[in-house]
Amino acid sequence: MSEAVTALKNARYDAGIATISEIGPLGMITIRGDLEAAFLRKVINKTVGLERPESGMCNSDGTSAVAWMSPDELLLICPHAQVAEVLSRLLAAFEDTHTLAVDVSGARAAFRIEGTHAREVLAKLAPVDLAPAKFTPGMFRRTRVGQVPAAFWLLEDGAFQVVCFRSVAQYMFDQLKVAAQPGSAVGHFSAP
Amino acid sequence: MSTRLATGGRLLNKSKPLNFTFNGKQMRGYEGDTLASALLANDQVLVGRSFKYHRPRGIVTSGPEEPNGLVGLGQEGRFEPNARVTTTELYEGLEAESQNHWPSLEFDVGALNKHLSRFLPAGFYYKMFMHPRPLWKHLYEPIIRHSAGLGKAPKAADADIYEHFHAFCDVLVIGGGVAGLQAALAAGLSGARVIVMEQSAHWGGRAPVDGGTVDDAPVEDWVAQTLDRLRGMENVDLRDRTMGAGVYDHGYVLGYERLRDHTPEDAGPRHRLWRVRAGHVITATGAIERPLSFAGNDVPGVMLASAMRDYVANYGVSPGDRTVLVTNNDNAYLTAIALKQAGLDVPAVLDARVLPQDSELVAKAKALGIRVVMGHAVSSVQGGKRVTGVAVCSQGGEGAVLEVIACDAIAMSGGWSPVVHLWSHCGGKLTWDGAKACFRPDQDHPPTGADGHGFVTPAGAAAGVFALDDVLHDAHAAADGVATSLGFKLPRDLTAPTAARREEAPMMPVWQMPQGASVKLREKTFLDYQNDVKVSDVRLAAQEGFVSVEHAKRYTTLGMATDQGKLSNINGLATLAGALDAEIPSVGTTTFRPPYHPISMGAIAGAARGDTFQPIRRTPLHDWHAANGAVWEPVGQWRRPYAYVQSGESTHDAVMREVTNTRQNLGLLDASTLGKLIVRGPDAARFLDMMYTNMMSTLKPGKCRYGLMCNENGFLIDDGVVARLDEQTFLCHTTTGGADSIHAHMEEWLQTEWWDWKVHVVNATEHYAQVAVVGPNARKCLEKLGGMDLSREALGFMEWTEGELGGFKVRVFRISFSGELSYEIAVEAGQGQAFWDALLIAGHDLGVMPYGTECLHILRAEKGFIMIGDETDGTVIPQDLGLNWAISKKKDDYLGKRAQQRSHMQDPSRWKLVGLETTDGSTLPDGAYALGEGENENGQKVMQGRVTSTYHSPTLDRGIAMGLVLHGPDRMGELLSFPGTDGKTYEARIVDPVFYDPKGEKQNV
């Protein structure tokens, strides 16, 4: 069986004011259900060792991540090779509840924006306040980036992860490249 | 003459000379020059021609309000028309050409219009070119088109790049003069996040030129110190070369940053559009000096008094050797003083006022030996392409010439108008200040934001406060109020700086010079320089009944040029008020609309151009398609292969080949774009019974069912195959265009109507690459891949299964949109290409070929299957399409059921779906209408049907079509005639829409 590939085969751009790189393939599982339910917190913790995130947050540990997508939806990210196993554990744990878990690993593309100008690059495309005091590590936001829906979170200062639908991966990469072009530093955010 | 002075020029770097050309002529300037100052330094007083009369025009201002100095800049992909010389910073190698003249700037044929000006008054074109009608197209329009338009549109693609930037702040200060800087300082020290935008490259506004002392030091020093403090504050972002372009609802502000206009060779974006959300906006936008209305006020060499001292102080340029100053206020005396102190001659100051005693500045001018004539005015300006003298008269009279003073420049000042544009953009009201003769913001009626409170505060001159000390205190108070309202506090010890006060005599409103100017003089008195609107035109408009300022504006085109009437509007409406014998405030102003000053189309587009103009959605197999001859069909934002063209083939040939091969051998279709929605929960079946017209709750796990979806209007909106994955889980296929909209449609009903139903919906469309394996050899191909039993017995028609096929984890649906033996196979998107490759290898000996969307359409049309968007158009119900079999009679309810009971939907005369077969085998034109009997009440021919899909079928070797026809299903065999747009009339017979394999034997093998 062949290995899954990403939409852009891990394309990378580092000629500009920030490095743009496509990462993955990642394992991604959509979970929908009652996020307040105690069992859900327990299952998430037991399966990937992370707390269920509060609204607007993404908890991650470098290997896995859990992002708060909506009041009844989480996005669980894990190594691609582990998706089947994680999914089957979730499904087993959710069996008697009205909770859904579905593999959506192929549905998305993921990018990193890295460098001191990472905030500026993203702020050119997303209508979100990305000032260092306002958007801090761990914060997660679903919004639009350019003309497509996307979500991003701040891994640490100077490093965003962006996810969008796979079909628009090229568009996302292209517009991030434009936003990161040489000579385009804005100098708006005070140094992190 | 206009020349560079030996001294002065505070903004110049004289160690860095720059070369540039104007109309091909080599000229020199310095770093720090604007194109305007550099042209004046080279004695280029004539810079353009006016729009209507092609009159010679010179530079009037030193800022963005400039109406005359418009040029074409640059070449090819960097050509820009209508660039203002006053806001264009000089750079090495700049190329400018003047506009609106033929054949040359110096000699212009169109200037004949000037002699005809008595015959070209306001509204001339409206009146003249009404009759006779035929002359319009062949005579008037070509002539007008030749002479109309300002500047040339660029022909080459824009070579520069542009971007947007989203910024957020508590306080946005627009304007970097002393008011803006003091407001920014106070707001910044309160801890608020502050952005300051200054349209020019320099901070401090007019103050360094106009002088004064702040806290006992020159104002220029205060500006420098304040800038230093602001630059040291992390919460303050100072943006020069950034204009506040527009203020919009809820604190949204557009800023226009010009990054590379002055260094075009540097890397990076040329312009950046700031999309700012501000908690509060402080408009410290200053004021603009008004021209005076006297005959010949448009002759090159007549300039605003403030602009003239700007050129002297900032750029070391004298616009003339002998300058007469005409004024109605004290402030303009600064110009006379500055000129005199620069060693230039000021033969006279003509002051319209009669002052009881000399004010400070008048006395100072007199002390410098300047002749000041009170109560006097300009009767007319002498000179054609530049000023040669001025005829003097009494302001109170009708223009009788008392003396003629030789001069080569005239400085004029009619008082100052606060720049209220940004205050007004979003609804801020204005009030008339009689003493200063200007409109200023009515601070009791600000534009209001999301919380219902005002979100714009004017400061300094923009608020109608002109004296330096008042400006500083007003700006400080504005910032204090704004910061407090946002929950910040100014440091307790922070107070406004104090500036030395100057006693000024009041100005006197002067709207016509002289007061009783004759018609002859009024016909030479210009209000709008760019659009050639004169005092006489506005009076004519009033006389003809255009008494509303908005009507008068449009009738005369006053203020409708690219400068949007920054100089002309107040004088224009004062003239209108005078003609109507009304008060100025009762006449009111026209609406101020963004942008304040034109901004580039590139900045508006930002990154949305070229590859990133719009998102193009690509399937996991996109690159393979591209490499294998795909001709693309846009389907929404998706690009799907229309056909795969092989060498030597036309696109039509390719489509025909693909159809035949799929019917005879084996075809592969990339079906990844079809929507795949997971619907799961205890109430999922009940929910889908509401969504679809069919009964979905009776579907057994492992089975598939074709379903129809309607909206509450009863109209068919989508269709697709539903697979029941388990008791609680369904996989709903939608059309390509429906994936997102049907997902949203389901969520809407679940969230807003049946929120107590336990159902989750997930859009899993893009998780899968889906391939349709179609044709008599389909099963053989999959058997070669191996791993699953896909025999007729194991997987019947309209069933699905999961397993491993050729090593790929797959879900296989035995469904057919072609009438052939067909499997749709879903794999994870990241393995789509590998799976497709495996199918091509397995199918190699079985005649495998990919096929595109056009082949898909023909295959389905041969089978009489409908296509959403072809057979439906938002007004078609399933019953029109003979799909009653897919509408459950057993269900109490589904979306659209009630609407389908409405009388119009039950009307037996609704057009219904039939097949159409041309009598000669040709292909019917798409969208053609079938002629009926007679004419309707509008005298149009009655129609009785239309073609919804039409193709050449290679299988049947003839044209086939579907259409909606009046009583169609009851009229089998009847002939209809369809007039085509090609002049031919096509005859077609009404037939059953299923042209191929009507018993469905092929798909069931």
Add this chain to the structure above:
Amino acid sequence: MLILTCPCCHVTAEETEFHGGGEAHLKRVGPDGAEGDFESYLFMRQNPKGVHLERWRHVYGCGKWFHMARDTATLEVFGSYAAQTLAPPDHIVDAIRKRHPDWQWPAAS
């Protein structure tokens, strides 16, 4: 361009993240509904110059529908609230009446 606050994910964002969905609190009329009732459900909408209760969806964000009370003339926003309600909640009515003391929800009268 408006700024809106989504009561579902508590994000305050510009209008481009949202999509308007017309009048709120419409009551669905099903297959048994009378002709007039169905017509009014399908077509008849308030179009006030002033206070309007309306539906919005946070399309680019959490995907949830919510309701908002807004003045269509001044664009003042009185508050947003859950879509899963049959009438505007008290705190919204109070916020509206602070500005428009006599305001009545037309659908309630």
